[in-house]
Amino acid sequence: xxxxxxxxxxxxxxxxxxxxxxxxxxxxxxxxxxxxxxxxxxxxxxxxxxxxxxxxxxxxxxxxxxxxxxxxxxxxxxxxxxxxxxxxxxxxxxxxxxxxxxxxxxxxxxxxxxxxxxxxxxxxxxxxxxxxxxxxxxxxxxxxxxxxxxxxxxxxxxxxxxxxxxxxxxxxxxxxxxxxxxxxxxxxxxxxxxxxxxxxxxxxxxxxxxxxxxxxxxxxxxxxxxxxxxxxxxxxxxxxxxxxxxxxxxxxxxxxxxxxxxxxxxxxxxxxxxxxxxxxxxxxxxxxxxxxxxxxxxxxxxxxxxxxxxxxxxxxxxxxxxxxxxxxxxxxxxxx
Numbered sequence: 257x258x259x260x261x262x263x264x265x266x267x268x269x270x271x272x273x274x275x276x277x278x279x280x281x282x283x284x285x286x287x288x289x290x291x292x293x294x295x296x297x298x299x300x301x302x303x304x305x306x307x308x309x310x311x312x313x314x315x316x317x318x319x320x321x322x323x324x325x326x327x328x329x330x331x332x333x334x335x336x337x338x339x340x341x342x343x344x345x346x347x348x349x350x351x352x353x354x355x356x357x358x359x360x361x362x363x364x365x366x367x368x369x370x371x372x373x374x375x376x377x378x379x380x381x382x383x384x385x386x387x388x389x390x391x392x393x394x395x396x397x398x399x400x401x402x403x404x405x406x407x408x409x410x411x412x413x414x415x416x417x418x419x420x421x422x423x424x425x426x427x428x429x430x431x432x433x434x435x436x437x438x439x440x441x442x443x444x445x446x447x448x449x450x451x452x453x454x455x456x457x458x459x460x461x462x463x464x465x466x467x468x469x470x471x472x473x474x475x476x477x478x479x480x481x482x483x484x485x486x487x488x489x490x491x492x493x494x495x496x497x498x499x500x501x502x503x504x505x506x507x508x509x510x511x512x513x514x515x516x517x518x519x520x521x522x523x524x525x526x527x528x529x530x531x532x533x534x535x536x537x538x539x540x541x542x543x544x545x546x547x548x549x550x551x552x553x554x555x556x557x558x559x560x561x562x563x564x565x566x567x568x569x570x571x572x573x574x575x576x577x578x579x580x581x582x583x584x585x586x587x588x589x590x591x592x
Contacts, residue, residue, distance in 0.1 A: 429525060508530075508547065
């Protein structure tokens with residue numbers, strides 16, 4: 257296998273039709289390159305002229321430490337990591353591609369250097385993180401809820417929800433509330449509402465506003481973002497959600513702050529309209545699922561589990577050993 261750094265045009269040509277997430281798209285990576293501390297590096301593995309693996313990383317080099325991330329912190333990117341597309345159906349050859357590509361990228365970014373922190377959160381299609389374990393990295397399993405909408409009609413999906421969720425949706429439909437799809441101005445309002453909610457809870461919120469504006473604007477231009485709002489009878493914003501799209505799925509990305517209007521929570525109706533659109537009017541015909549983004553916080557799971565979605569694992573990978581303590585403290589500071 258030949259592994260090399262490539263540019264964004266080469267990445268665009270190499271990216272497959274499925275099996276990647278929205279932040280693997282060249283549009284999202286281009287915005288990320290403009291808004292992240294460090295150097296975005298794109299790696300590709302080739303068998304002959306055929307691409308069989310891809311991985312984006314951000315490398316932040318300082319005087320006394322090097323940080324290697326995929327995804328980088330502070331940009332609300334839940335997952336990134338490798339995309340594998342081996343050209344053989346045989347398990348042995350697939351594992352060989354995965355192992356050799358992993359080893360080559362780790363060598364290229366010098367991930368075993370003292371005081372270098374390597375941290376990755378893989379996408380849900382990356383099912384075999386063992387090569388990182390064999391290179392002495394720590395491995396953690398995380399979860400998200402993914403609602404499969406392929407070949408399902410809206411009535412059947414609604415019926416699969418919990419009784420309390422269906423009641424919330426019906427009650428919200430009886431209110432004088434309109435659900436709309438809007439543009440970047442609405443994304444700014446959703447951002448402001450989310451930031452204010454974090455501050456009310458005494459939680460840090462480091463996501464830059466101009467990054468959100470650029471990301472949503474660029475992704476909307478290529479049918480990979482929609483902003484849904486719930487507005488009251490006078491047009492006031494009650495709540496909103498920004499949804500991003502890969503070729504396979506819609507992702508609940510930002511918003512959905514808890515909102516009660518006339519005694520009824522309207523967020524359930526907002527999510528239901530997003531789901532209906534994926535079924536009946538998706539931004540891309542290949543979108544067939546809705547990722548509720550996260551199943552790792554008990555309090556949030558009580559709500560998200562009501563959608564009857566599948567519990568899907570993904571993996572977090574991080575440098576191990578006591579020599580990493582200083583680098584990890586640096587990482588935590590970046591996250592805050």
